[in-house]
Structures are given as structure tokens and as C-alpha cells.
Amino acid sequence: MSTLLRNARLDGAIVDVLVRDGRITRIGALPAEGAREVDLDGRWLLPGMWDNHVHFTQYAMVRQRLDLAGAESAAQAAALVAEAVAAGVSATPLIGYGFRDGLWPDAPDRDLLDQAAGGHPVALVSADLHAVWLNSAALELYGHPDHPSGLLQEDEAFEVTRLIEDTPPEVLDEWARSAGRAAAERGVVGIVDLEMQWNLDTWRRRSENGFDALRVEFGIYSEHLDRAIDLGLRTGDRVNDLITVGMYKVLTDGSLNTRTAYCHDPYPGLEGHPHPRGLLTVPPEQLRPRMRRASEAGIVPDVHAIGDLANTLALDAFEALGIGGRIEHAQLLSESDFPRFAQLGVVASVQPEHAMDDRDIAERYWPGKTSRAFAFRSLLDAGAELALGSDAPVSPLDPWVTIAAAVGRSRDGREPWHPEQTIGIDAALAASTRTRVEVGEVADLVAVERDPRASSSAELATMPVAATMLSGRFTHLTL
Numbered sequence: 001m002s003t004l005l006r007n008a009r010l011d012g013a014i015v016d017v018l019v020r021d022g023r024i025t026r027i028g029a030l031p032a033e034g035a036r037e038v039d040l041d042g043r044w045l046l047p048g049m050w051d052n053h054v055h056f057t058q059y060a061m062v063r064q065r066l067d068l069a070g071a072e073s074a075a076q077a078a079a080l081v082a083e084a085v086a087a088g089v090s091a092t093p094l095i096g097y098g099f100r101d102g103l104w105p106d107a108p109d110r111d112l113l114d115q116a117a118g119g120h121p122v123a124l125v126s127a128d129l130h131a132v133w134l135n136s137a138a139l140e141l142y143g144h145p146d147h148p149s150g151l152l153q154e155d156e157a158f159e160v161t162r163l164i165e166d167t168p169p170e171v172l173d174e175w176a177r178s179a180g181r182a183a184a185e186r187g188v189v190g191i192v193d194l195e196m197q198w199n200l201d202t203w204r205r206r207s208e209n210g211f212d213a214l215r216v217e218f219g220i221y222s223e224h225l226d227r228a229i230d231l232g233l234r235t236g237d238r239v240n241d242l243i244t245v246g247m248y249k250v251l252t253d254g255s256l257n258t259r260t261a262y263c264h265d266p267y268p269g270l271e272g273h274p275h276p277r278g279l280l281t282v283p284p285e286q287l288r289p290r291m292r293r294a295s296e297a298g299i300v301p302d303v304h305a306i307g308d309l310a311n312t313l314a315l316d317a318f319e320a321l322g323i324g325g326r327i328e329h330a331q332l333l334s335e336s337d338f339p340r341f342a343q344l345g346v347v348a349s350v351q352p353e354h355a356m357d358d359r360d361i362a363e364r365y366w367p368g369k370t371s372r373a374f375a376f377r378s379l380l381d382a383g384a385e386l387a388l389g390s391d392a393p394v395s396p397l398d399p400w401v402t403i404a405a406a407v408g409r410s411r412d413g414r415e416p417w418h419p420e421q422t423i424g425i426d427a428a429l430a431a432s433t434r435t436r437v438e439v440g441e442v443a444d445l446v447a448v449e450r451d452p453r454a455s456s457s458a459e460l461a462t463m464p465v466a467a468t469m470l471s472g473r474f475t476h477l478t479l
Helices: 056-062 074-087 110-117 136-141 154-164 169-184 199-208 222-230 284-296 308-321 335-344 352-365 376-381 399-408 425-430 457-461
Strands: 002-010 013-020 023-028 036-039 044-047 049-054 094-099 122-126 131-134 151-153 188-193 215-221 243-251 301-305 325-329 346-350 386-388 445-448 465-470 473-477
Touching (some): 002 044, 002 445, 049 386, 110 122, 110 136, 122 136, 122 154, 131 136, 169 188, 169 199, 199 215, 222 243, 222 284, 243 284, 308 335, 335 376, 352 399, 376 386, 386 399, 399 425
Parallel strands (some): 049 188, 094 122
Antiparallel strands (some): 002 013, 044 445, 122 131, 131 151, 445 465, 465 473
16 A cells, blocks of 8 residues: 655655555655555654653553542542542542642541542552552452551552553453554554553454554563563564564662652651662662573563662663663663763663653752753763653653653743753654654654744644654544
């Protein structure tokens, strides 16, 4: 099948682009060749966008859940729960998502949810996915009846999150198809899915059941590493035309919002806490053997590290093993660690919108250190390769929101936060794409209504997308 894209704006020129059998075959002033013709009418043609870090199942589910993003206190979150219960709840438990308690004046508490829910089980998932707030009925349901506060963090929270994701596959697959179409509408052609589950079977099933809007690279976690190795899975192996084996994901610390990111210095206000510097969930003596086993089997390690000490230890592990890979988040870094990413061949997979979400929390809990937090320009200047993503559902699965945060570091009319750490639009696009608009390249393309290089960060965040093409097939078209 052939498609002729007429009047595409490419590098300042208006050209035609012929796509045949999933690839770009000609660019220029082209005659009609019996191909389907779509007139882009001067719209800007770019490579298709990738989101390099999502939790796709959770993203699909969150679109169906009680939205807690606007809650500015535990009391406000409980009031939203009370409203939902009063309106009638059929689901057990009632699931909410999106609370950020790092700056709340009051603390999440099981009794507060008990009063709001009237005995109905309630499970509220934090925006960063590292905490779950349960009432007494839900604590009983999920095996933590004696928990004093109802706020579970890290591994306990992940366990509950897996349990509340127990949705019939046919329902979940329909939610996933809808979420995939929504991503394509924003120009996305591919995702790196780091969902905490055995993803091979999930994505095979979804593909067989009609999911065809995105390319997917799926991650492998520690509990599934032996299974993946036994099956001979290797990073880059193709399951089918759209599904590819991704990397080995290992979490070594927590998050900033829960004050569990592992840092050199203690968090203010956590004096006397069992983990005043955060939580190291996988120490070096466990991390290195796991990374070695994965790497020797052909599965590239991908290490979650948010705090500066967690990042130092992760880079130490890459250096000791003599291998490259990726670090997810890299939110706070020591000055001496910036050049090590390039030196060791470690990609910095970062989420710029997190800087907008967490700027106030970072100022409170990383005081005096925020010049090296979310430090994308420093990483680029040190020669590191960036891969931009959203961590959806933590931030929107929208590459234009991601790019806007990277180049502007501002949102909601506020002054840019550490503007010295902004990156240019070309760098942001390069970190959000994997192909080029050139003859011979796969036809993963997006046509947009405005020139990204002449757009403000606010305009970038709302960039209208006219068309998205995946391997020569339109997954979104408004023309």
C-alpha cells in the first residue's frame, strides 16, 4: 500500500513524501503514482514520537479512576472520596489516583478515609505510584489489618497495586486500546512499557486482540528475570511487527514525594526516622549480580535511581561490570556523576514534567541542591544521551507536554524553575524520536499544525496533531 503525503513542510521546504510498504521511498516534487494522497497543506512533518517510560496498564486503568490530582490536603482527598461514595459506588474497592502528600498540611490517615467511606473499601494510589492509602476495610481486604496509618509505601504499596489491578483481561484490553488511540492522537508511535508484571503474555494477547496503535518495548523485572532468560528473550528481539523485548528494570530506591529516594544527606524533618536518607531497596551486593546475570543473557539493565546516592551506586555498578544501559529518572545527581553517564555509556531516561510537578517538593526536601535536580542541560553538556518520557500515569502520556517542560521548565504561569537547566527544542525532539524523515527510513511520522522551533513552551504543550503514521499506516488523521 502506498500513500503520498502532499505539501509537507520539511526543513523549511514544502515537499511531497511517498510512503510505500511502511517506508519512505521518495521525497521531493512527486507525480501522482496511483497512491492514496493526503494533502498536509504546509503542516510540519516530523518523526513519530516515543514515550520512553510508561506504566501502560496503570495508565489505562487510571483513566477510569477517581481523580485526586487537585487535592491539597488529606481532608480534601477524603472529601472527594465521600462525594464519590455518596454518588454511588459499584466497584470494590473504590480506587482513586493522583494524590501528592509531600506538601500537605495534614497526613493521610486510615480513620479519615473510614469516616469518608462509610465502610466501603477505598484504595488511593499516589501520583508517583510509590504509596497507597487505604481505609480499614481495604487494609483488611489486602492483608494489612493492623497497619497504623493506612499509608503503605514501596514494596507493600506495589503489592497492593498489583492486587487492585485484577481486572478481567477483556475489559483491560479495551481500556488499553482506548489509551493507545489517545496516545496516537498526540503523535506517539511507540512506548517503553515498564509495567511491573510479566509483560510478554500481556502484550501478545493485546496484539492478538487488535491493539495496533503503538510500538511497544516491554520491560522485565527481577521476579521474572529467570523466566525471561529461560525463554531466551534478549533486548531488541521482536515478538511481532510492533512488540519488542525491552530491558531489565530494577528499582534501587523510592521517590521524592514519599521521601524514599536514597540520598547522601538526610531529609529535613526526618531526624530519628528509620530511613532519614531515604530507602535503598536493592543494595550494591544484590544489584550487581542481577545486572550481570541480565547482561550476560543479552538483556540490557535499566536501573531506577532517583536520589543522588542511589544514582552514584547505580553508576558504580555499571562501571564495575563494564557494561552500559539506562538509568530511569536520575532526578538528583552529584556533580561528579554528570560526566559518568557518557563515560560509561549509560542513557539518562528522564521525565521533564516531573520537574514541574515536584519543584516545590524538591525545594523543601532537597534544599540547596535543586541546581542539580532534573538537571537535563548539565547531562547534555556532559555528553549524556537523554531519553524523554512521562512515567505515565504519573505525568500525561503526551510528548508535547514532556517537550514543553524540557525546553521551558515552567507551567501555570510561574517563573521558569532553574532555567539554566532548559534544553533546546532540537535536543528535546531528538530525545523523543527514534527515526528521521529520510528516504529508506521507516514511515513513523507525525504532522503538526505549528512549527515546534518557533513555538513557546505553552504552545508546545498544546501542539495540535493533524496526523500520526505508524509504519505507513495512519493511526490518527484529522485531514
